[in-house]
Each structure stands twice: as C-alpha cells, then as structure tokens.
Amino acid sequence: MDQAAFLESYDPAAFERPSVAVDLILMSVVDGAPAVLLTRRDQHPFQGGWALPGGFVGIGESLDDAAHRLLAEKAHMADAYVEQLYTFGAVERDPRMRIISVAYFALIPACAFAAAMKGAPELALARLTLQPGGPVEARLPEGEPLALAFDHGEMLGVAMLRLRGKLDYSGIAFALLPERFTLRALQDVYEAILDTSLNKPAFRRRMLDRGWLAPTGERETGASFRPAELYRYQPSR
Amino acid sequence: MDQAAFLESYDPAAFERPSVAVDLILMSVVDGAPAVLLTRRDQHPFQGGWALPGGFVGIGESLDDAAHRLLAEKAHMADAYVEQLYTFGAVERDPRMRIISVAYFALIPACAFAAAMKGAPELALARLTLQPGGPVEARLPEGEPLALAFDHGEMLGVAMLRLRGKLDYSGIAFALLPERFTLRALQDVYEAILDTSLNKPAFRRRMLDRGWLAPTGERETGASFRPAELYRYQPSR
C-alpha cells in the first residue's frame, strides 16, 4: 500500500518503458468464408511466417489514430468500420524486445477488400477457419495452413469470436456489405461468420422485424432468375 | 508502403515510448446496486478527485500479471474474476505525460468487497448509476456525484456496459456471489446490473434450465420466514 502510493507518485520516466504497437486485422467475408489480409515476413524472427500488418504508436498519436493511420498506410483505405479488439501484453510475445500490441479489427466489404489488395501487393488474402476449441487456421486459397508469426494466430481467434458474439445484436454485419445488398448476401455473411446454415424464411423475418433494413425498391441485376430486392442499412430504427 | 516497411524495420528504441499503466475497476453489487472502489487523489492533477487504483506495468511483467499484482497490492485480494476491459490511449488523457492505460475489471462478491475495504482504508466504496446514453455517476452512500479523475468515468461506463452485455451468456454473475447463494440473490445481481426488475418465476426457470446451477440441499439461515435453497455454480454443464 505504501509501496503502491510510492509507485503512483514515482516519476515513471525512471522506468524502462515498453514499446506500444497496433496490429490490424483487416477482415472481410469473401466467397462465403471469413478472410483476412496478411503479409509475409522476410526477416527474423518468424522469417517466412505470416503476420498482421501493424506499426508503432507515435508518442503524440492516440491508439485510434494509429489504427486509422495504419489502415491508410497499409491498405490505402480511409473509411471502414474499425474497432479496438484486445491488447496483447505477454512479455515474450516478441522475442526481440518488449512490445505491447493493441489489436484492432477493421471490417471491409468484399469489393473494397479486392480493391485494397490491388493497391497493396504485399498483402495476401487468407481464408480463416475456426476450429471449435482450437486455434484458427489461415490458409491461402487452396493452400496449407499458414504459419502465423508472433501471437497473431491468437489475435485472429479473438477477432473471430468477437465478430460472432457481436453479430446478432449489433449492425456489424452491414460493415461487411456494400451499401445496397440482398437479403441472401446478408445471410451469406451470417453463415460465414457463424459457420452454420440458417433457415431462410426465419432469417428473413428476423432481419425485417428488427427494423434495420430499408427496401430501396431496386433489384439486383445480372441474375438469370428472379432478382432479389436490394436493401439498405438504416441503423437508427 | 515503403514508409510502412521502413517503420517496421526501424529500431523502435529510437522512438519516444509511452508509459503503460493498468487501472483496476474493482466491482461488486452491494445492497442491490453496482459498486466500485475508488481512491481520493491528494495531488495534482485532479487533486481531490476520485480515481481508480492503478499502477505502471513493469518491463518484465505481462499485462495480466500487472493486473493481478495490483489487485493484491491495492486490495489484498488474491482470487477474483479478472478480465481485460479496454485500452485507453487518448494523447491528453493524462495531462502530465503520455500514458496508455489498459483497464481491467475484477468482480468481487459483496462479502469479499467489505473485507477488502477493511484492509485498505484508502479505498472508498462508490455506488454506480448508469444514465441511459450518458456518463456514469459514482457517489458515496448518500452523497453527491463524485468528480472522477482522468478518463476514469469513461472507463466505468465501458465496464458497466461490458458487464451488462456479458451477463446473460456468461457465468459472470456468479463471480459476484459467494460460493453458495440463493436464487433471489442471483436475481438481485441481475436486477442491479441490468437496472430493471425481472419476473421471478421466469428468471428461476431460465436459470435452472440453463443447467449451470447445482442445488446443495442446504437452506439459507437467519430469515424469519421460509428459507430459500442454496445453489452452487457448476460451469461445465
């Protein structure tokens, strides 16, 4: 207690300070499966492993600002749903030095995801599968599970679970869709994140009863059968 | 991108680093209302204001370890449900210097709460009320709302909302109760956190159907009317 009071008043400049970084989990749902953008490491540690894009937090920069800056720098995206996920602070999580990492995830519609990959060729798309009770697996399209650097596999697991948990009671799914979308596309997002198949009429009823969807009167185009109506997300009701 | 790769490889020792602290939200439900332990600040900034107990994270100490160490140092408690809440990283949140704070909350049964206060006289109990859409108010028993230091009011708000959100789908409520408890006591915890009154038979049915409760066969004592059965929390079923 006296010790605690002492620490409270002590000049913290005397302590050695950890570095603080932000790691970005750039997520989307592509072809019916959750996906994330990773970069291949060309240096030790974890050379050849796959890592989340990230960077250090500036001394005059808030955590949220750092996340948005990295989003722009790494993926050239200005607008996305960004949310702080969790802070990872194990002592040995980076073998080089003490780095505390604040993980953020950004939800990106599949179309913007593809555009971001064109602008940032060092980013690779990996599909995620969440083993029940186990770690996540990330793999390139038709590839073996990737070796993830640092504790980034753990970060992806936390992100997937957070996404699942918030799916039904928050409008988080709409951040993964373009502005106008069909109910089928919305259901595909739900099924990809929850990794289950859902009953179509029941899903439709639940979504419409929630009052978040506004019909636009427009129809999807390009289908060789009856086109579905396009809806818009209307948060406040 | 080149810039990003540069930053990635750059020696972060060259950057000025923020300090990293842990702040503890020691919560309980006392007399039917959420409560938290605060300390009065005797120095600037926020002299005379009320703050959460906290301290800096050691360079060789994980965030979780720091939280548990502070729990022992500040409240003399070894076992409690401890969970990382959120990381607050606004640049000006501490006017003296850049400090990033990782907030943890600990859930403590009312009886252990009272014991902790005896062992740590600098801690004061404040009752929390969460205004819908507004900030939380913390007040001493029969007192005016307290002036909270730093962004600690915001932290309390996030903690209350997290608690509410996790209440129904996690066994978090049982961390606020002694090992054996009555259904009425459990319902009191729910009503305090959700700030609503609940239907008693329906609550009872829901809880028992969930399969988390094991009857002990014992009865509560000291009541001048029919004593209720004591239950135990049995997580895995």
Add this chain to the structure above:
DNA sequence: TTTACTTATTCGCGTTGTGAACATAAGTAA
C-alpha cells in the same frame, strides 16, 4: 400447540419468437 405471516416454489395460460415445409411470384432462357 396453533395461527398468522412472509417468502420460496410450482402451476397454468396467453403471447411471442422460431424452424420447417410448402405455396406463390418474378425474372431469364429455350
């Protein structure tokens, strides 16, 4: 010993949400 009293616990009913099967509608392409 009996009675009053208070709360725990259970019961029954109407309402609501949900899953499944099925019927209908609306487009394209042959």
Add this chain to the structure above:
DNA sequence: TTACTTATGTTCACAACGCGAATAAGTAAA
C-alpha cells in the same frame, strides 16, 4: 409460350417466455 431457378410470402407446430395465481415451507407470535 413454357420450363426453370430463385426470391418472397404463408401456414402450422413447438418451444420459450411473461405474468398472475396457487401452493408449500419455514419462523414468530398468540
């Protein structure tokens, strides 16, 4: 015009839930 495919709507059974009331089980006072 017809076949085909998917969107959209309807119906029904069933489970969950809120609510009120009835019953049970203790203590304390008469």
